[in-house]
Amino acid sequence: xxxxxxxxxxxxxxxxxxxxxxxxxxxxxxxxxxxxxxxxxxxxxxxxxxxxxxxxxxxxxxxxxxxxxxxxxxxxxxxxxxxxxxxxxxxxxxxxxxxxxxxxxxxxxxxxxxxxxxxxxxxxxxxxxxxxxxxxxxxxxxxxxxxxxxxxxxxxxxxxxxxxxxxxxxxxxxxxxxxxxxxxxxxxxxxxxxxxxxxxxxxxxxxxxxxxxxxxxxxxxxxxxxxxxxxxxxxxxxxxxxxxxxxxxxxxxxxxxxxxxxxxxxxxxxxxxxxxxxxxxxxxxxxxxxxxxxxxxxxxxxxxxxxxxxxxxxxxxxxxxxxxxxxxxxxxxxxxxxxxxxxxxxxxxxxxxxxxxxxxxxxxxxxxxxxxxxxxxxxxxxxxxxxxxxxxxxxxxxxxxxxxxx
Amino acid sequence: xxxxxxxxxxxxxxxxxxxxxxxxxxxxxxxxxxxxxxxxxxxxxxxxxxxxxxxxxxxxxxxxxxxxxxxxxxxxxxxxxxxxxxxxxxxxxxxxxxxxxxxxxxxxxxxxxxxxxxxxxxxxxxxxxxxxxxxxxxxxxxxxxxxxxxxxxxxxxxxxxxxxxxxxxxxxxxxxxxxxxxxxxxxxxxxxxxxxxxxxxxxxxxxxxxxxxxxxxxxxxxxxxxxxxxxxxxxxxxxxxxxxxxxxx
Numbered sequence: 001x002x003x004x005x006x007x008x009x010x011x012x013x014x015x016x017x018x019x020x021x022x023x024x025x026x027x028x029x030x031x032x033x034x035x036x037x038x039x040x041x042x043x044x045x046x047x048x049x050x051x052x053x054x055x056x057x058x059x060x061x062x063x064x065x066x067x068x069x070x071x072x073x074x075x076x077x078x079x080x081x082x083x084x085x086x087x088x089x090x091x092x093x094x095x096x097x098x099x100x101x102x103x104x105x106x107x108x109x110x111x112x113x114x115x116x117x118x119x120x121x122x123x124x125x126x127x128x129x130x131x132x133x134x135x136x137x138x139x140x141x142x143x144x145x146x147x148x149x150x151x152x153x154x155x156x157x158x159x160x161x162x163x164x165x166x167x168x169x170x171x172x173x174x175x176x177x178x179x180x181x182x183x184x185x186x187x188x189x190x191x192x193x194x195x196x197x198x199x200x201x202x203x204x205x206x207x208x209x210x211x212x213x214x215x216x217x218x219x220x221x222x223x224x225x226x227x228x229x230x231x232x233x234x235x236x237x238x239x240x241x242x243x244x245x246x247x248x249x250x251x252x253x254x255x256x257x258x259x260x261x262x263x264x265x266x267x268x269x270x271x272x273x274x275x276x277x278x279x280x281x282x283x284x285x286x287x288x289x290x291x292x293x294x295x296x297x298x299x300x301x302x303x304x305x306x307x308x309x310x311x312x313x314x315x316x317x318x319x320x321x322x323x324x325x326x327x328x329x330x331x332x333x334x335x336x337x338x339x340x341x342x343x344x345x346x347x348x349x350x351x352x353x354x355x356x357x358x359x360x361x362x363x364x365x366x367x368x369x370x371x372x373x374x375x376x377x378x379x380x381x382x383x384x385x386x387x388x389x390x391x392x393x394x395x396x397x398x399x400x401x402x403x404x405x406x
Numbered sequence: 407x408x409x410x411x412x413x414x415x416x417x418x419x420x421x422x423x424x425x426x427x428x429x430x431x432x433x434x435x436x437x438x439x440x441x442x443x444x445x446x447x448x449x450x451x452x453x454x455x456x457x458x459x460x461x462x463x464x465x466x467x468x469x470x471x472x473x474x475x476x477x478x479x480x481x482x483x484x485x486x487x488x489x490x491x492x493x494x495x496x497x498x499x500x501x502x503x504x505x506x507x508x509x510x511x512x513x514x515x516x517x518x519x520x521x522x523x524x525x526x527x528x529x530x531x532x533x534x535x536x537x538x539x540x541x542x543x544x545x546x547x548x549x550x551x552x553x554x555x556x557x558x559x560x561x562x563x564x565x566x567x568x569x570x571x572x573x574x575x576x577x578x579x580x581x582x583x584x585x586x587x588x589x590x591x592x593x594x595x596x597x598x599x600x601x602x603x604x605x606x607x608x609x610x611x612x613x614x615x616x617x618x619x620x621x622x623x624x625x626x627x628x629x630x631x632x633x634x635x636x637x638x639x640x641x642x643x644x645x646x647x648x649x650x651x652x653x654x655x
Contacts, residue, residue, distance in 0.1 A: 304465050305502035309516035309568060310492035319515060323506050401506075 057373070066371040067128040067378050070362050074378070077197015077353050086177045086188065087200065088136050095120065095140040097170045099147025104159040111396025115389045117144045122385055128378070178204075193272035197353035199382060201272070205354065206341035206386075209279040213340075214333075216280065217287025218326075222317065224292055235288070242285035247278070248346050254278035255350045275347045283340050290332045294325030327401050334394035338387050355379055414441045416572060416603050417462060422471035424457060424627075431457045432468065433627045441571075442601045446614040449624035450650055455607040458624065459574045462605070463494045476571055492520055495565025499577040501557045503549035503564070509536070510545045513564045521568065528567070535563040539593050555586030559593055566597075573597065575606040611655060615639060623647045 030040045067074070076087060095117070102113035120137040123129065129137075156162045180190040196204065223235035242250075254274040298321055306316030326333075348357030359379045363372045417439040424432035431454045439445050447455045460466040462473060464480060464487045473480040475490045504512050513535060514528040523531075536542040539559040541552075549557050558578055565573060575594065579587045591613050598604055598617050608614065614621055615635045623631045623644070631644045639655075642648050 299502075301498060301500050301502035302504065305496075305498065305504070307465060308463055308491060308494075308496035308498075309564070310488055310520045311516060312488065312520075315519050319519065320504055324504075327506065 058377075062374050062377075063371055064128065064374055066362065066368045066374050068130070070358075070368070070375075071128060071130065071133075073358055073362065074198050074355065074382075076200045077358055078195040079191060079197065079200065080195070083180070083189070083191055086180070088139075090174050090177050091120070091136075091140050092143045093170060093173065095144035096147035097166055099144035099149075100151040100154075100166060101163045102144075103148045103151035104154075104156065104163050111400055112393040115393040115396065117141060119385065119389055122389075126381065126385070193270050194352070196272065198358045199355050201353070202341070202344055202355040203386070205272075205276055205279060205344040205347065206337075208276055209283055209340055209344065210337050212276075212280045213283035213287055216284035218291050218322070220284060220288035221291035221295060224288065225295060239285045239288050242282055243289070247282045247343055248349060250278040250282050251275055251346055251350050271350075272347075272352055275350065275352055279340070279344060279347075283336070286336055287333065290329050290336060291325060293332070294327075294329035295321065297328050298324055330394055330398055330401070334390055338390050341387060341390070342383060355382065415439065416441045416476050417605070418472070418474040419458075419462070420472045422458070422461060422468045422473060424454075424461060424466060424468045431627050432461070434471070435624075435627075435629050436471075437622060437629060437632070439603065439605060441603055443619045444598045444602075444604045444606065444617055445620050445622060446618040447605065447607045447622045447624060448609070448611075448614060448650070449630075453624045454627040455624050456576050459496075459576055459605050459607055462572075462574060463491050463496055465496075492568055493570055494572040494574055495568060495570035496574040496576065497558070497561050497565055497578045499580050501549070501554070501561045501581070503557055503561055505549050508546050508548055509541075509552070509560050512549065512560060513567045516564070517567050532563070532567055535566050536560075538566075538596075539563050540589070553586060554582045555589045558582065558586075558590045562590075562593055562597070572603045572605065575604065575608065577607050577609070579608065579610060609654070611639075623650065625650070 031037045072081065072084075076084065079087065098113050098116045102110055102117075120140040124134045124137045177188070178191070178196070179193070180188045182188060182190075184190070220235045220239055223231045224239065226232045226235070254277060255271060258274055302320055302324070303316065306320045311319070344354055345356035347354050348360060351357075353361065356379060359375045362368055362375055368375075415438050417437070419435055419437045422432055422435045423430065435454075435458055437445070447458065449455050457466055461468045462475060462480075468480075476493055478486050478490050478493075480486060480490060503509075504515070507515065510529060510532055513532040514523075514525065517523040517528040517531065518525055533542060533545065536545055539562055541556050541559055544552055544556060544560070549560065552560065562573075562578075578594065579590050582590065587610070591610060594604070594606070594613070595617050606613075606618075618635050620632060621635055621638045622629055623638070623642075623646075625646050631638075631642065631647050633642075638647070639651070642651060
C-alpha cells in the first residue's frame with residue numbers, strides 16, 4: 001500500500017521534533033520566544049504569590065471551626081434533626097432512580113447519570129463532612145449502583161415510558177417525604193417549607209425552577225412563532241415584560257404584592273412557594289428566547305419535508321422541530337440553568353434562608369464574628385461542585401447527541 | 407365507471423396562477439396527468455417548474471385556478487390538504503431528511519404517526535423499501551453518515567413508505583455529485599416501471615428521453631409546450647423550446 005501510494009513507510013511516524021515529550025511541550029508552548037518566556041515567568045510568579053497567600057490562609061489562619069459547628073444548618077436549614085432521615089431517604093431514592101434510568105435508557109442519558117452519581121462521590125471528599133454524612137453519601141452511591149444492576153434484569157418493554165413514570169412517581173414521593181403527612185405526632189409530621197433551608201432549599205428551588213420553567217418556556221417560544229395573533233401577542237408581551245424587570249423585583253412582588261391580588265386564604269400563601277413561582281416565571285421568559293433561537297436555526301426544508309409527509313403541525317413540532325431546536329440550544333439552556341441555580345441566592349434578600357441566606361445568618365451570629373471568609377469559601381465550593389457538574393453533564397449530553405449530526 | 411373514465415386523470419391543474427408579491431410566478435398553467443403516467447417538467451431556472459409542483463401538495467398556495475388531486479379539490483380546507491399530502495409523496499433537491507433520526511426512523515415516522523401503523527409493521531415495510539432502493543445495510547445510520555446519493559434514496563424510500571399514489575420530484579439530482587446521479591435515477595426509473603404516477607422536475611435530459619411519457623416545457627411561468635419525448639427532441643415547435651434545448655443538449 002505505502003509503496004503504491006509513493007510514500008515511504010517511515011513518514012507515517014511524526015517527526016521527532018513534533019512528538020510529545022514534556023520538555024518539548026514546555027519549550028513549544030511556554031518558551032517559544034523571548035516574549036513568551038518573559039510572560040511565562042511573570043505569570044508563574046503571580047500564580048505562586050496568590051497560591052501561597054491562599055494556602056497560608058486556608059491552612060494557617062482560617063478558623064474552620066465555624067463550618068462543622070453549623071454544618072447541619074448549612075445543609076438543611078431549620079429542617080428538624082429528628083426528621084433528617086426523610087432527606088436522606090429522598091437522596092437514596094434519587095440515587096436509585098438515576099441508576100435504574102441510566103440502565104434503562106443508556107445512551108443519551110448516560111453522561112448526565114454519571115455526573116449525578118459522581119456528585120455524592122465528590123461530596124465525600126469535601127472537608128468538614130462528618131464520617132456519618134460520608135457514610136450516607138456512600139450508601140447513595142451504592143443505591144445508584146444497585147439500581148443500575150437490578151434494572152438490567154427487569155423485563156421492561158417500553159423503557160422510555162417506564163423511566164418517565166418512575167421519575168414522576170419519584171417526584172411525588174419526594175414531595176410527600178419532604179413536606180410530611182398526617183398529624184404532628186405521626187410518623188411523618190409536616191415540615192413547613194419555610195423551615196427548609198440551606199443547600200437543601202437551594203437545590204430544590206433550582207430543580208423545580210428549572211423543571212417548571214422549561215416546559216413553560218418552550219410553550220412561550222412556540223407561542224411567539226404562532227400564526228395566531230392573540231397567542232403571539234400574549235407570548236411577546238409576557239416575554240418582554242419579564243425580561244424587562246430584574247429577578248429581585250419579581251421576588252419582592254411575589255412576597256409583598258401577591259397577597260394584595262389574591263383572595264384571603266388562597267393556598268399560595270407559603271413564602272417559599274411564592275419565591276419559586278417568581279423564579280419560574282422569570283426563567284421561563286429567558287428559556288423562551290433561547291428556545292426561539294433554536295427554532296430559527298431549523299431550515300425551512302425540515303418543515304416542508306414534514307408537511308409533505310402529511311404530518312400535522314403538532315406532530316411535526318413534536319417529532320421534527322423541537323428535538324432539533326432543543327438540541328441546538330443545549331449549551332445556552334444549561335448556561336441559563338446554571339445561572340438560575342446561582343440566582344436562587346437572591347431569595348436570601350426576601351428573608352428565605354437558602355444556602356447564602358444561612359451563610360449570612362451564621363456570620364451575623366456573635367459567636368462566629370469575623371468568620372465570613374471561611375463561610376463564604378465553603379459555600380462557594382458547594383456551589384461550584386453543583387454548577388460544574390451541570391456544565392460537565394451538558395457537554396457529555398452534547399457529545400452524545402452529536403452523533404450523526406453532520 | 408363508464409368506459410370514458412377508463413383513463414383516470416389523477417392530477418388536474420386548470421389555469422393555475424401564483425404571485426410572489428408583484429411577481430407572477432405561474433401564469434394560467436393547465437396540465438392533466440393520467441394515473442401511471444410519468445411527466446417530466448423542464449425549463450430554464452426561474453421558469454416556475456418547482457413552484458408548479460410545489461403547488462400540487464400545497465407547499466405553495468396558488469391564488470387562482472383549480473387543482474384537483476385524485477378527485478380531491480385543493481382548497482384552504484386543512485383536511486383536504488392533509489389528505490392530498492398523504493397521497494402525494496415529495497422528494498426534494500436538498501433531500502431534507504431529519505438529521506436527528508436514523509434512516510429507519512426517518513422512514514417509519516410518518517406511517518406510524520399519520521397512518522397509525524404498528525411500529526413492527528412500519529419497520530418491516532421500511533426494510534422492504536430500503537432493499538428496493540438498494541441500501542438495507544444503512545438502516546441504523548444517521549443521514550449525516552450517508553453519501554448524497556444514499557440520502558436521496560432514503561428520501562425516496564421515506565416518501566414511498568406512505569404508499570402514495572403520486573410522487574413529486576423537485577430536482578432530485580441537482581444537489582448530487584455527478585457519480586451519484588445515476589444511482590438515484592435508476593431508482594426513479596424502476597419506480598416508473600412499477601406504474602407509479604410521477605411528476606419530475608429535472609435537468610437530466612437522458613432520463614426525460616428514456617422514462618418520460620410526456621415532457622412539459624415551462625418558461626417564464628407559462629407552460630409553453632407539452633409532448634412526447636420523441637416530439638420534443640426531434641420536432642419541438644416553439645422557438646423558446648428550441649432555444650432551450652439547443653443550449654443544454
